Amino acid sequence: MSTGARVFAVQSVLNEIKNISPEVSNTFLFAVNGEILAKDDDTSLLSAGPAAKAFNLLVEKTEPIGRLESVTFCGSHQRMNISRMKDSYLATIASKESSPRRAETLTRVLVPAILRLVDNLQLATEQEPPIELNEPDPISPNTQTSETQEASENDEDISTDDTDKSESAEPNLNVGQHESELEYEPSPEEPSATQFIIEHLGGLLIPPDTVRIDNAAILQWKELYEDRELNEVEVETLSGEKTRCKFKPIKDSKLEGKGLIQMPQKLQITLQTSQGELVMVKPVVR
């Protein structure tokens, strides 16, 4: 996926955020060096550009509190939040009356998820050429790539190619092979992550290395990995902090199905997170 396509994808998401929550007036994504990477249709470069540069000057002064994760400016009319996402910052401006939690969920979950997806797609596209290079054949790589792209769309083209290169069966096999490579099949070895909201878990007899998770999620994992041993989960915060810990189902039936993860204080400190924050949880399959 090209950089242009990446920008388009992110830009679409920023516009969608505005559609979902009309209280959001402006959103833009900028790099650490102040370059505007994407913005919604209503945000002008004239205001976003200098803002990104001013923000970067502020970032330089944040040594006493560690790497800057987010800043919220609460004005009398509107609220502006700037959150760090890997190597860039996402700025969201919303009305003062809007729910900060809702905007936070949208910006801290939706945008990073799309960015990750776009990056993965980009990575997958970049990884394709070396596979072709490993199998030398008489057809030039360019012709082969275009064939691969067209293969799924136009069967007739393939049959024409077959008649052209009837001397060897190899090209035919290659096309089939690439077709299967292009199809995405989620590997059972790679557990999918589920998002949960942290709820504080306190008490005297609470083991500090065990989280409590929605029973429905645990059952789903057990169904997926029937024969495997599931004793631990990997918990990752949106800022990228990770840890492994044991898990148990949530005891309180009232809290079931609410997408909560009950976490002891010690683990919250390890992950540098707190109650109400979102985390990605996936089982550690052995």
Next chain:
Amino acid sequence: MARKKRSRTETVAKMVMENEATLPTISACLAEDTTFKSLRIRLAEISQQEGVTGHILRNGTSAAINLKDPSSLMGFALLCSHAVDTGHEFSESFNLGQIENILLEGKNAKVLCIAVGKCVVNVFMEKTADHTQILDRICANLD
């Protein structure tokens, strides 16, 4: 039994006040600035709260500083001043209105900057501290 409990609470309260007096405090406030005074009292209480590491309170003429680690004073003061300036800049660019408060969340700590009348309050705290509660306590029923 009830009397014993009361006397214990009093002892703890006194100890806290004594400890507070030993912390570095620079003050040159005007006598009749009631907002400044009431903010100082509130901040003294908030400083005892778990996770709060210090505060800087200032208005046009006075400043009250209370930091658990006084060596970080310059860094914190610069950060807060920059944050307020950046806030004003953003306010003009994006029509945010008058900046009421700013929350900076870092990897290790967070800072809450609040504008109360002509006073600016900066509260420094650990990441796990509840900043909304602190904000409510500072802004509650102020003139």
